[in-house]
Amino acid sequence: MKDxxxxxxxxxxxxxxxxxxxxxxxSPLVDLAVICDIDRDKAEARAKEFNVPGVETDYQKVLSSGxxxxxxxxxxxxxxxxxxxxxxxxxxxxxxEKPVCHDYKDVWRAHALATSKKLKTxxxxxxxxxxxxxxMYDLIQDGFVGQPYIFNGWEQNSQWIDPAGPSRxxxxxxxxxxxxxxxxxxxxxxxxxISLWVVRSRLTSVVGMLKxxxxxxxxxxxNWVRTNVDDGDIYIGEYANGAICSMQSSYVTVGNYPGIxxxxxxxxxxxxxxLVEEFGECQVLRSATPEAVEFxxxxxxxxxxxxxxxxxxxWRSLFYAxxxxxxxKEITDGGEANQGNFAQSARVQEIINAVERxxxxxxxxxxxxxxxxxx
Amino acid sequence: xxLCDLDRDLAAARAQQFGIPEVETDYQRLLSRSxxxxxDIVTRxxxxxxxxxxxxxxxxxxxxxxxxEKPVCHDYRDIQRAHEVAASKDLKTxxxxxxxxxxxxxxMQAxxxEGFIGEPYIFNGFEQNYQxxxxxxxxxxxxxxxxxEDTEVKGHDPRPxxxxxxxxxxxxxxxxxIGLxxxxxxxxxxxxxxxxxxxxRRRTNLDTERERINVDDADIFIGECANGTLFSVQSAYVTVGNYPGIxxxxxxxxxxxxxxLVEEFGECQTLHGARPDAVEFVxxxxxxxxxxxxxxxxxxxPSLFYGxxxxxxxQELHGGDGVNQGNFAQSARVQEVINAVAxxxxxxxxxELPLGS
Numbered sequence: 060m061k062d063x064x065x066x067x068x069x070x071x072x073x074x075x076x077x078x079x080x081x082x083x084x085x086s087p088l089v090d091l092a093v094i095c096d097i098d099r100d101k102a103e104a105r106a107k108e109f110n111v112p113g114v115e116t117d118y119q120k121v122l123s124s125g126x127x128x129x130x131x132x133x134x135x136x137x138x139x140x141x142x143x144x145x146x147x148x149x150x151x152x153x154x155x156e157k158p159v160c161h162d163y164k165d166v167w168r169a170h171a172l173a174t175s176k177k178l179k180t181x182x183x184x185x186x187x188x189x190x191x192x193x194x195m196y197d198l199i200q201d202g203f204v205g206q207p208y209i210f211n212g213w214e215q216n217s218q219w220i221d222p223a224g225p226s227r228x229x230x231x232x233x234x235x236x237x238x239x240x241x242x243x244x245x246x247x248x249x250x251x252x253i254s255l256w257v258v259r260s261r262l263t264s265v266v267g268m269l270k271x272x273x274x275x276x277x278x279x280x281x282n283w284v285r286t287n288v289d290d291g292d293i294y295i296g297e298y299a300n301g302a303i304c305s306m307q308s309s310y311v312t313v314g315n316y317p318g319i320x321x322x323x324x325x326x327x328x329x330x331x332x333x334l335v336e337e338f339g340e341c342q343v344l345r346s347a348t349p350e351a352v353e354f355x356x357x358x359x360x361x362x363x364x365x366x367x368x369x370x371x372x373x374w375r376s377l378f379y380a381x382x383x384x385x386x387x388k389e390i391t392d393g394g395e396a397n398q399g400n401f402a403q404s405a406r407v408q409e410i411i412n413a414v415e416r417x418x419x420x421x422x423x424x425x426x427x428x429x430x431x432x433x434x
Numbered sequence: 435x436x437l438c439d440l441d442r443d444l445a446a447a448r449a450q451q452f453g454i455p456e457v458e459t460d461y462q463r464l465l466s467r468s469x470x471x472x473x474d475i476v477t478r479x480x481x482x483x484x485x486x487x488x489x490x491x492x493x494x495x496x497x498x499x500x501x502x503e504k505p506v507c508h509d510y511r512d513i514q515r516a517h518e519v520a521a522s523k524d525l526k527t528x529x530x531x532x533x534x535x536x537x538x539x540x541x542m543q544a545x546x547x548e549g550f551i552g553e554p555y556i557f558n559g560f561e562q563n564y565q566x567x568x569x570x571x572x573x574x575x576x577x578x579x580x581x582x583e584d585t586e587v588k589g590h591d592p593r594p595x596x597x598x599x600x601x602x603x604x605x606x607x608x609x610x611x612i613g614l615x616x617x618x619x620x621x622x623x624x625x626x627x628x629x630x631x632x633x634x635r636r637r638t639n640l641d642t643e644r645e646r647i648n649v650d651d652a653d654i655f656i657g658e659c660a661n662g663t664l665f666s667v668q669s670a671y672v673t674v675g676n677y678p679g680i681x682x683x684x685x686x687x688x689x690x691x692x693x694x695l696v697e698e699f700g701e702c703q704t705l706h707g708a709r710p711d712a713v714e715f716v717x718x719x720x721x722x723x724x725x726x727x728x729x730x731x732x733x734x735x736p737s738l739f740y741g742x743x744x745x746x747x748x749q750e751l752h753g754g755d756g757v758n759q760g761n762f763a764q765s766a767r768v769q770e771v772i773n774a775v776a777x778x779x780x781x782x783x784x785x786e787l788p789l790g791s
Contacts, residue, residue, distance in 0.1 A: 208631045208652055209673060220687065220710050266625050266784075268656065270664055272555045272687075291555055293656045293664050295627060303629055305654050305666055312556060313690035315713040326567065326631075329674040337714040349567050352676040353698040421784055423625075 063090040064387055067113075067121040069142060070134035071096035071105040074156070078185070078379035079133050080109045085367050085380050088387040089129075095121050118142065122149035129390065131383075132156060133183075140165060147172045147180075152390050154383065156183040157248050159404050163412050164432050166405035179397045181386040182404040186214075186249040186319050186334055187256060188381035189374070190363035191342035195321070195332045198357075199257050203346070205327030207258050210304040212250035215318040219290065220311045223277045230276055232284040238269050240415050241288035246318075247308040247414075251407045252399065253321050260300035261406070266423045267294025267414040272311050294414045317341075317374055329354075334374065341374035405433060438464050461489065465496035472751070473498040474744075476530075478576075487512060494519045494527075501747055503530040504607050506762060510770035510789070517762035526758045528747045529765040533561075533608040533680050533695055534615060535742035536735070537724035538703035542682070542693045544724075546616060550707065552688025554617045559609035559667040562679040566651060567672045572636040573647055581640055589630075589647040595780045597628050600649040603772050606669040609680055610768045611760065616684045619661035620767065625784045626655025626775040631672050655775045678702075678735060690715075695735065702735035 066083050068075060071094050083091040093113030096102035102114045115121050121130065122145055130146040132139055132155040140160040146153045147169065159166045159182060173180045186192060199207075219226075233239065255261065269289035276286045291309035298304070312318075319334035328348040334341060345354040365380035382399075389397050409428055417424040427433055438458040439445035445457045458464050465473065473493040477485055487507040493500045494516060506513045506529055520527045533539060545551075565571070573588065589598045614620065628650035635647050652670035659665055673679075680695035689709045695702060706715040726741030733741075743760075750758050770789055778785040 208629075209654070209668065209670065211668070215685075217710050217713055266656075268658060268664065270555075270658075270662070272553075272662070291664060293556070293666050295625075295654050295656055295666075297627060301629070301631065303627055303652065303654055305656070305668060307556065307558070307664075307666070309556065309685070311687075312685040313708045313710055313713055314685075314715065315708075324562075324670070324673040324675075326672075347674045347676075349564055349674055352564060352674055354675070423782055 064088055064128045064390060065090050065092045065126050066129045066131060067093040067095060067115075067124070067127045068131045068133060069095045069118050069121060070132065071098070071101045072133070072135050075133040076105055076108065077375045079131055079383065080105060080111070081376045082379040082383035083131070084109055085365060086384040086387045087366060088384065088391050092127060093121055093124075118145075122146055122151065128152060129154065129386075143169055144172065147176065147178060150176060150178065152179045152386075154181045154183070154386055157404065158244055158408060159401060160408070161244070163405050163408035164429070166401055166408050167433055170401035170405055173401060179386070179390050180401040181382070181397070181399055182401065183382070184249050184252040184399045184404065184407070185378050185382060186317060187253055187399055188385060189319075189332075189334050189342050189378045190359045190381065191332050191334065191344040192253060192321065193381070194357070194359045194363050195323075195330050195344055196257055198330060198346075199259070199323065203328050204323050204325030204330060207260075207300065207302045207323055207325045209322075209324045210254050210258050210302060211320070211322040212254050212304065212306045213318065213320040214246040214250045214308045215312040215314050216246070216310050216316050217313045218310045219273065219276075220313065222273045222275060226276065226279060229278045229280065230284055230286050233287040234285060236287060237419070238271055239288045240269065240411065241290060242308045242310050243269060243289055243292045243414060244411050246310060247292065247306065247411060248407050250306060250308065250319060250321065251410050252403060253319075254304055254306060255403070255406060257321065257323055258298055258300070258302050258304070260298040260302060262296045262304075262410060262426050263299050264423050264425050265294050265296040265410060265413050266417050267292060267306075269415070269418045292414070294417065296410075330357075336374060339371060341377065402434065409433065436464060436470065461492070465493055465498065471499060472747075473500050475500065475502040477503075484508075487516075490516055491519065494523065494525060497523060497525065499526045499747075499751055501528040501530070501744070504765065505603055505769060506765055507769070508603070510766045510773050513762055513766035513769050517766055520762060526747070526750055527762040528743070528758070528760055529762065530743070531608050531611045531760045531765065531768070532739050532743060533678065534612055534760055535746060536680075536693075536695050536703050536739045537720045537742065538693050538695065538705040539612060539682065540724045540742070541718070541720045542691050542705055543615060545691060545707070545718075546618075546684065550689050551684055551686030551691060554619075554661070554663045554684055554686045556664045556683075556685045557613045557617050557666070558681075558683040559613045560679070560681040561605040561609040561669045562673040562675050563605070563671050563677050564674045565671050566632065566635070567674065569632050569635045569644055572638050572641065573649070574638045576638075578638055578640055581638070587637075589649040592646050592648045595782075596648065597630055597779070598649045599628065599772065599776045601651055601669045601671050602628060602653045602775060605671060606653065606667060606772060607768050609667055609669065609682065610771050611764060612680070612682050613665055613667060614764075614767060614771075616682060617659050617661065617663040617665065619659040619663060621657040621665060621771055621774075621787050622660050623784050623786050624655050624657040624771060624774050625778045626653060628653040628776070628779045631670075653775070653779075655778065657771075697735060700732065702738070
């Protein structure tokens with residue numbers, strides 16, 4: 060066996076430069092071999108920035124290379140699905156940014172393919188890898204909250220609160236077409252993941268509503284277009300173990316990034332984890348018990364932080380460093396462990412699909428959506 | 435001021451405690467006195483837990499302004515009727531929607547009125563506490579010495595759809611009130627779920643065994659307002675956290691405000707605000723004008739908030755104009771939402787408001 064996992068990154072954009080590549084560079088288990096982008100200048104600039112030896116413009120060449128173990132898909136386009144299937148077919152372990160596919164059934168197909176080839180998968184469900192969130196999960200596993208009663212989740216930001224604000228791309232005019240899923244998929248996914256993970260039960264029913272608060276937006280050409288996209292949404296759900304939840308996502312609500320909050324109330328205690336950059340801190344975990352009902356800060360042990368962590372590090376690199384190192388460790392260890400994989404992403408995507416249906420049909424929707432699909 | 439209670443000893447002790455000259459045991463005698471302007475109904479109820487409705491109507495019929503603890507009535511239509519009786523007699527009313535009178539909530543409302551949040555997008559409300567988190571805490575916490583035969587048995591039907599409304603009415607009401615006030619619009623539709631997290635509990639302190647009591651000890655509903663605002667409210671009395679456990683978050687096109695009324699480390703209220711150009715929430719100190727007369731540092735929240743409530747009612751009575759916040763009309767709106775959420779739970783569907791239209 061080789062000493063280190065050899066990794067190829069497909070997509071050299073902003074998020075790759077901010078989160079993925081610095082993460083791979085930090086993991087002692089990894090050798091970052093190649094950066095691939097259809098834009099050669101972009102790939103070369105990133106390779107130079109992070110001292111990566113290989114540059115490629117054709118992803119097929121990365122996939123067919125015999126000395127690449129892991130492919131990281133961080134492209135900005137709507138092409139995660141074909142790239143994912145191609146990488147799995149080529150026998151690579153795959154990390155992919157969300158959404159893997161828009162239909163949860165396709166994510167299950169990808170999971171089945173990976174399983175059949177004994178490949179591990181991981182999805183960019185970044186926020187479960189925040190040190191405070193990982194520690195919260197362990198506290199829950201250890202029984203801190205007892206039987207869970209209520210989960211409340213938020214992912215919010217104010218990225219597009221200004222209708223005339225600058226946009227990097229032209230938006231399509233939606234006309235009077237029914238509302239499109241936007242925030243729920245883009246921002247809801249990580250907290251949905253956390254909600255399933257920490258409550259340790261599956262959802263049996265959801266009911267929710269998608270809203271379009273900013274009806275028109277200004278494109279880079281100065282024209283205003285109708286944008287009937289979900290820019291704020293709420294749903295409530297019931298779990299098989301009797302707990303209930305509320306989940307909210309929005310990109311037109313004032314607050315700083317990453318705008319995640321997860322609250323768990325149970326029979327023996329409560330935990331609140333906030334991942335919101337405020338005054339130099341990007342994560343806060345607080346707890347209370349029936350005997351001490353005023354919430355107090357909980358210190359996150361040093362073992363939950365990635366190699367090279369320094370106080371004040373941006374959440375963008377901090378959380379992703381944990382994510383990629385965790386993936387590298389899962390692959391290297393060779394055991395069954397594979398948190399936040401395609402199966403989990405499929406469960407998350409199924410809920411997104413169920414909430415969308417609940418909105419369109421204005422009713423509670425029961426899960427599983429198709430009893431024949433999934434686990 | 436006169437203090438009235440069925441239990442003369444209790445009335446006499448309170449009167450002595452607060453230097454009140456007169457004591458009464460028969461509320462009818464109180465209502466028939468012409469030198470009483472305002473009646474404050476703060477009974478905890480008979481064995482069925484209900485007499486606010488009866489006392490309220492009697493006081494209004496006797497021509498008194500009325501302050502009443504919630505719920506005034508369990509059916510919003512009865513509260514609406516009480517409001518109409520009051521209006522027909524030019525009487526003002528007030529309901530114990532305590533938390534809208536917290537200085538921080540009053541300041542929050544003033545900021546919203548000045549346009550701080552712009553157009554409202556989302557309201558999230560919570561009222562939570564942990565007073566029944568222990569299943570050995572009896573459902574009825576009163577210190578009975580003997581069993582009463584005519585006590586209504588709460589939560590006897592174990593079917594999920596037959597769950598008895600409890601937390602939603604007892605704890606949900608004040609935060610629904612604050613939510614409606616904050617977004618400046620009524621709810622058009624709601625959907626929610628009422629849960630019984632602790633199915634087995636002692637019924638009274640005289641019981642040694644736990645029994646199945648199917649009551650709502652935790653609930654969440656979401657809704658959509660006429661002006662498009664998304665709305666969510668959660669209440670529970672089995673969730674860890676200190677009293678009064680209120681949180682109101684409102685997000686709009688120009689800013690966001692988060693008000694917490696939770697006693698922690700000597701503080702019972704905080705208000706934080708953020709704007710698109712300053713997205714980190716900062717503490718917003720509540721100006722002095724939102725505090726009641728005679729407030730002292732570290733005053734406990736029950737007297738602080740209620741000091742504002744009754745003083746506001748007195749100002750409204752003296753003011754002579756039409757202003758009457760938190761009155762029976764508002765309480766009827768809140769109760770209608772509670773009734774709609776209960777219906778939504780029982781029929782497992784979105785329920786449109788107004789009910790019965």
